[in-house]
Amino acid sequence: MPHLELVATLEGHQDRVWQASWHPTKTILATCSGDKTVRLWTPISHDNFEQWQCIETLEGAHKRTIRSVDWSPSGNELATASFDATTGIWENDPRDNDWECVATLEGHENEIKSVAWSSTGALLATCSRDKSVWIWEVESDNDFECLSVLQEHTQDVKMVAWHPKSEILASASYDDTIKIWKEDEDDWYCADTLEGHTSTVWSLDFNEEGDQIVSASDDQTLRIWKMYKPDNDQGVMTHNGEATWKTICTLSGFHDRCIYSVSWSKVNGYIASVSGDNSIRIFEKDTEATVNEDEPTYKNIATKKDAHGVYDINGVSWFPTKLHQDWLSTVGDDGLVRIWRVVLD
Amino acid sequence: MAFSSALVLTDLNDYIAPSQACIKPVEVTKSEDKGQTEIKVDNEGSYYEITQDGGEEKLEKASISLDDCLACSGCVTSAESVLISMQSQEELFKILEQNKIALEQNKPEDYLTIVISISPQSRASFAAKYRLTPLQVHHRLVYFFKHFLGAHHVFDTSFTQDLSLVESAREFNDRFKHYMQHGGEALEAAKQQQDLEKAVEDGKPKVRARRRKPNATEEAVSSQQDLPMLASSCPGWVCYAEKTHGEILPFITAAKSPQQMMGSLVKDYFAKKSGLTPNQIYHVSIMPCYDKKLEASRPDFFLESYETREVDCVLTTSEIDKMFHEKNLDLATMTESPIDDMFNKVGLDPATGIETSYGVEGSSSGGALEYLFATAARDLFNIPHIKATESSSHVLIKIGKNADVKEYFLVADDGRILLRFATAYGFRNIQNIVRKIKTGKCNYHYVEVMACPGGCANGGGQLPAESEQVINAKDWVSHVESIYQTCQGVLPENNEIIKNIYNEWIIDPNSERAHQLLRTQYHAVTQNLGNPLATKW
Numbered sequence: 001m002p003h004l005e006l007v008a009t010l011e012g013h014q015d016r017v018w019q020a021s022w023h024p025t026k027t028i029l030a031t032c033s034g035d036k037t038v039r040l041w042t043p044i045s046h047d048n049f050e051q052w053q054c055i056e057t058l059e060g061a062h063k064r065t066i067r068s069v070d071w072s073p074s075g076n077e078l079a080t081a082s083f084d085a086t087t088g089i090w091e092n093d094p095r096d097n098d099w100e101c102v103a104t105l106e107g108h109e110n111e112i113k114s115v116a117w118s119s120t121g122a123l124l125a126t127c128s129r130d131k132s133v134w135i136w137e138v139e140s141d142n143d144f145e146c147l148s149v150l151q152e153h154t155q156d157v158k159m160v161a162w163h164p165k166s167e168i169l170a171s172a173s174y175d176d177t178i179k180i181w182k183e184d185e186d187d188w189y190c191a192d193t194l195e196g197h198t199s200t201v202w203s204l205d206f207n208e209e210g211d212q213i214v215s216a217s218d219d220q221t222l223r224i225w226k227m228y229k230p231d232n233d234q235g236v237m238t239h240n241g242e243a244t245w246k247t248i249c250t251l252s253g254f255h256d257r258c259i260y261s262v263s264w265s266k267v268n269g270y271i272a273s274v275s276g277d278n279s280i281r282i283f284e285k286d287t288e289a290t291v292n293e294d295e296p297t298y299k300n301i302a303t304k305k306d307a308h309g310v311y312d313i314n315g316v317s318w319f320p321t322k323l324h325q326d327w328l329s330t331v332g333d334d335g336l337v338r339i340w341r342v343v344l345d
Numbered sequence: 346m347a348f349s350s351a352l353v354l355t356d357l358n359d360y361i362a363p364s365q366a367c368i369k370p371v372e373v374t375k376s377e378d379k380g381q382t383e384i385k386v387d388n389e390g391s392y393y394e395i396t397q398d399g400g401e402e403k404l405e406k407a408s409i410s411l412d413d414c415l416a417c418s419g420c421v422t423s424a425e426s427v428l429i430s431m432q433s434q435e436e437l438f439k440i441l442e443q444n445k446i447a448l449e450q451n452k453p454e455d456y457l458t459i460v461i462s463i464s465p466q467s468r469a470s471f472a473a474k475y476r477l478t479p480l481q482v483h484h485r486l487v488y489f490f491k492h493f494l495g496a497h498h499v500f501d502t503s504f505t506q507d508l509s510l511v512e513s514a515r516e517f518n519d520r521f522k523h524y525m526q527h528g529g530e531a532l533e534a535a536k537q538q539q540d541l542e543k544a545v546e547d548g549k550p551k552v553r554a555r556r557r558k559p560n561a562t563e564e565a566v567s568s569q570q571d572l573p574m575l576a577s578s579c580p581g582w583v584c585y586a587e588k589t590h591g592e593i594l595p596f597i598t599a600a601k602s603p604q605q606m607m608g609s610l611v612k613d614y615f616a617k618k619s620g621l622t623p624n625q626i627y628h629v630s631i632m633p634c635y636d637k638k639l640e641a642s643r644p645d646f647f648l649e650s651y652e653t654r655e656v657d658c659v660l661t662t663s664e665i666d667k668m669f670h671e672k673n674l675d676l677a678t679m680t681e682s683p684i685d686d687m688f689n690k691v692g693l694d695p696a697t698g699i700e701t702s703y704g705v706e707g708s709s710s711g712g713a714l715e716y717l718f719a720t721a722a723r724d725l726f727n728i729p730h731i732k733a734t735e736s737s738s739h740v741l742i743k744i745g746k747n748a749d750v751k752e753y754f755l756v757a758d759d760g761r762i763l764l765r766f767a768t769a770y771g772f773r774n775i776q777n778i779v780r781k782i783k784t785g786k787c788n789y790h791y792v793e794v795m796a797c798p799g800g801c802a803n804g805g806g807q808l809p810a811e812s813e814q815v816i817n818a819k820d821w822v823s824h825v826e827s828i829y830q831t832c833q834g835v836l837p838e839n840n841e842i843i844k845n846i847y848n849e850w851i852i853d854p855n856s857e858r859a860h861q862l863l864r865t866q867y868h869a870v871t872q873n874l875g876n877p878l879a880t881k882w
Contacts, residue, residue, distance in 0.1 A: 106783075107776050109589075137746075143786065145746065146776040186747035 002344045004280060004304040007327065010041050010337035012054045017331035019068050019261075019315040024075045028055075029329055031337050032066035038080055038090075041337065052339070061088040061101040068114045073121040081115035087126050089142065102142045107134060107149075114159040118167055123147070125169050127157035133171050133181065135188055148188040150181060159203050163210040164266060170213060172201035178215055178225075180245065191242045194225055196250075205264040205271075213245065214271050216262035222251040222273055222283070226294065234294055249296050254281055265318035267325040270342065271298070274313035274330055280304045282342055302342060308332030432638045432658045434668050440627050441495050457627040458619070459496040461486075462607045462688075465503045466633040466709050467662040469829035470807040473821070474666075475676045479832055480691070480702040484681035486631075486665075489674070492682055500688035502630065505606035506705045506712065507837035508846070509578065512600040512863045513713055514720040515854065517574050517791060521725060524571040536788065537761045570595040573782065573789045578602035578711050580640035581796030582775065583867060590779050591869025599864040603711065604630050604637055605646055608655025609862045610688065612648065614850045624653040632659050633804030636796070645865050661806025690835065706834025707734065709826050710770070710800035714753065714793040716837075718766050721790075722755050726763050731755070733766075749798050750774050752789075766791045771798035802826040 015034030022029055029041045029052075040056040043049045064083035071078055078099075080088040089103040109130035116125050124136040124144065133150040155174035162169055168191075169181040178194035178201055199218035206213055213225045225245040228236040238244045257276035264271050271283040282302040289297040307313055311334040319327040326342045383395045384404075392404040440457055447455035463486055471482045483501070490496040525533070575597045577583060586593050601609065607630065612623040630637070640646075641656040648655065669676060684691050690703040707715035715733040722731040728739055733753055736742050741754040741762075749771045755764035767789045769778045775794055781787035797803050802825040810821045837843050851859045 106780065143781075146773045146780075147746070149773050149776070 002282070002302045002342060004282065004302050004307075004340045005343050007339040007341050008043075008050050008052050010039075010052050010054070010339070011335075012039055012057075013037070013335045013337070015065075016311075016333040016335055017314065017337055018065070020317050020329040020331050020337060021069050021071050021078075022317060022320050022329065023071050024073055024320055026075065027324065029337070029339075030069050030071060030078055031329075031331055032069040032080060033335070034065040035335075036062050036064065036066060036082075038066060038069050038078065049339070056099055058090055058099050058101075061090075061104065062086065064111075067112065068116075070116050072117045073119060077121075079115045079117060079124060081112040081126055083111040085110055085112060085128070087112060087115055087124075089144070091142070103144060105136060105144050107146060108132070113157060116160050116162050118162045118169075119164055120167075123162075123167060125160040125162065125171075127160045127171055129156040131155060131157060131173075133157055133160060133169070133179075135169070135181075150188055150190065152179060152190050153177070158201065161204055161206060164206050164208065165210050168210075170204055170206070172204045172215060174200045176201060176217075178204060178213070178245075182242075192244055194245050194247075196223055196247050197221070200258075202259065203261045205262055207264050208266040208269065212248075214262050214264050216259035216273055218258040220252065220255050220257065220259060220275075222254075222259060222262060222271070223247050224249040224251075224296070224298070248294055249298055251283060251298055251300075254300055255279065260313065261315045263316045263318045263328065265325065265328075266320060267318070267322055270301075270318070272316045272318060272328050274307070274316040276312045278306050278308065278310060278313065280307045280313065280316060280328075280330055280340065301344075304340065307338065307340075308334045308336060432641065432660070434660065434664055434671075436658055437494075437629060437660065444495060456625075458498075458621060458625060460498045460500065460611050460615070460626055460628045461490045461496050462500045462502050462505075462604070462611070462628065462630040462656075464604070464630065464632050464801075465501065465506075465704050465829060465832060466801045466804065466807070467631045467665070469709065469802065469825050470633065470662045471666070471676060472828045473825045474808045474811065477677070478702075479704075479828065480700065481681065482676065483684060483691070483702060485676055485679040487684055488680045488682035489669075492680075493672070493674070496629075498685055498687070500607065500611070500685065501690055502603045502607050503690045503704050503832070504688045504843075505610055506603040507840060507843050508606045508610070508863065509600055509603045509711070510705070510713060510716040511837050511843075511847075512606075512854075513577075513598050514717050516598055516600055516864075517717050518721060518724055520571040520574055521721065521790065524569060527569060527571075529569075529572070540762055541760075572596075572791075573787050574598050574791045575778075576711075576713050576791075576793045576795070577865075577867075578604075578713065579636070579795045579797075579801075581634070581636040582794045584636065584639060585775070585796070586779075587867055588870045590783075591871070593779055593782060594867040594869055596782065597867055599860075599866065601863055601865050602640065604632060604640065604656060604659070605865065606863065607688070608641070608646060610846075610850075612653070612655050613862065614846070615688075622651055623648050623655075624651040626653075627657050628655065629658045629660060630656050631662065631665055632806065633662055633801050634797070634806045635661060636805070637661075643865075662804075662808055663806050666808055690832075690840075702832045703835045704829070704832030706732075706836070708768075708800050709802035709829040710768075710793060710795050712834070714766055714768060714791065717791055718753055718755065718764065721764055726755065726757070728755070728757075747774070750777075764791075765789045766793075768793045768795070770795040770800055772796070800826070802829055 013033040013035050017031050017033045020029055020031045027042055030038055032038045036059060038058040039054045041052045041054050044051040044053050062082040062084050066080050066082045068081040069078060076091065078090040085108045087105040088101045090099050091102045092099050108128040111129045112126050113129065114127050122138055124138065125133060127133045131151060131153045134146060135148045136144040137147050139145055153173040153175050157171050157173045159172045160169060167183060171179050176197050176199060179190050180192040181188050182191045197217040197219050201215050201217045204213055204215040211227045215223050226248045227243050227245050228234065228238060229243045230238040230241055236244060236246060255275040255277050259273050259275045262271060262273045272280060274280050281300050283298045284301045286297040286299045307330055311332045313330050313332045315331045317329050319325060328340050330338050385393045385395055387393065393401045394404055395401055440459065444456055468479045468482050472479045487499045490499050573596060577598045577600060586597065608628060611628050612626060616623050616626055638659040641654060641659045646655045692701060692703060694701040705712040718733040719731040722728040731739060733740060739756050741756055743752040745752060751768045753766040754762050757763050765788055769775055769792050778792055778794065799822040803822040810816050853859060
């Protein structure tokens, strides 16, 4: 029976931890918290992964909770999104190994819920309780230019995630929908709205190819959506020459509380979800049972209950590369960060 | 979000409804001696505080006035929609009706002189929809307002656009000189040097510059508030700046917008000439957007002594179009009437002798950038006859990241860049300009800021294309813009009538009186963040 094994517990944050982001190439984890700091963690030695140390604490730039943190694809910058309505861009100066907040992006009216770098690092997206999604372009001198302010969600926008290969953005909202955003000439527009969830969509993630999305909702289900291009073989109707997304699988009956975060491993294809029911669940596509790729079956291969005790789990994130592809991180209201390993026996 | 760019009204009723989330704090005076008290409610719903010795004190009801709403930014939309609903076709019809009754009952004191000011942007919108020329539209609107409805005068805000431009240019030149005298000269020289170096370096691989602290001159200059000067004629932009970016207000030009200049002209100059008091005139302006209604209702434009506004009512292009439909009229077949000879820009073309409608050089956003650029070039750098509308040996125009950001450079004979102007239309571009100014990285001397992408031709109250016409939105806006520009510009310096107005009415442009008539102020709205009731969870 596959199961989840605890690798390490990282203590240090003074308040609930909201999100963790793995460095794109090195074994460093960045976590952000209600204590207004970001902490960088790494194992003490190459062969002992049970002991981790906090190598850096980034503080002083935000006046309220830091709700989201994301490494740039180059691993040289960190973006932090805060309830104080600003986004901080941090850079490490290799000469004196000093992290500095080099830019503060303002503009949102209230709490920012999520920040994400695009796959090339050329663009940054933020979303907020003010119902808008902002797209920024990175300029040379630590200046960021606002490319677009997208105001089509009708409620708080909880998360933004970029396509792993192209400059396509997805956003999840309290208005129960997911929106897909694309660029056309000089402005961005909503190319598709994914409806189906019956409550807030808290989180979403793309698969390795970028043709499928998994979403997590307050309606206690996970939905897997597949992209259908115009004139597709399956005969799915599209509009305006735009690709459309349809639910191909709904995973219900697993979590019995709100699902706050979901992560789709780009290495092994596993889906990990965490919930207000205090558990982590791992899902894998059941290749034997799946006859039709447009109606796949997924099975829950491992579950860890009370992963953070009685506390809600706010975020889950798979390790991004083959190096530790069986690792995932979870962060909770208990102020702890936990590293787990999926063990298949 | 509360930003204006495509503000459209749906149902509004007359009921003033403060939002349930009203955060106006109740003022409580602390008293020293009191111990425990109780509150009692009597049969009529009045509250009494009962002190320990049994004495009763009636408590005041908390009240929220319209002014409180306007000062706060908590539930801005309901207060603004109240103000907007006070300016509507219904109001105009009421005044017209009132006039009719005043005539019938021979009560001249109830009679109001109705003045209509038409904006060239609204005119261009009608011309586009009904496939007419702006002049034809103007003649027909005169018929509609004067002869069909019963208004008395129809004016053209292109006329006061000139006053606004002249005042703005005067202010810009003063600011530029002040800036140069206080460190600007050194900074400009440094930037020009940088430009030359950059021209050489373009092509070499970029080295990531190490951040360095600004030197003393740069610090002094970055703390100055002369430049960049920002346009003020867009109320959507001004209201946003007042609510969200109070620190930017000193940069906005103090010159009034054409609408408000017409307000001053009508209620002061015209009133005196006609032997009327300001409150005996009802001034309606026809504008391309709804935010102009907010501008008209600003307290700064309220004449206390006469209890009247300089502009009483703003109606948008689409509201007028609706009036046509309600009265079963079609602009395409409407009768034409002669245009007033006052405060209009119509004349006989010297070459052909044909009646021509003149306008203001530049884009539908008012031509401020073009005029200020040319005037500064002439008065500050001795380069006359500049036309900012096209590239030339002295003018370099660059399109930025998108069509709503353009840069205009004045180039000296020796290649140095003397002036850097820019346009920034639409929310995302405004964000970028504001951020650059706040971080001291804005290199422009003047920025024409507008809330609507595409400028005023694309205002929230403009007419859309007919449903039968298959045309995309951007092309339609370009079409309206090109019609706007068919009204050939006439420089204010070449307009004798404007000169006369200046001499007769303003007399001394640097006087206190001139500033009162032609300039205005901005007020930052401060948020009461300390109030826990204001935090939405």
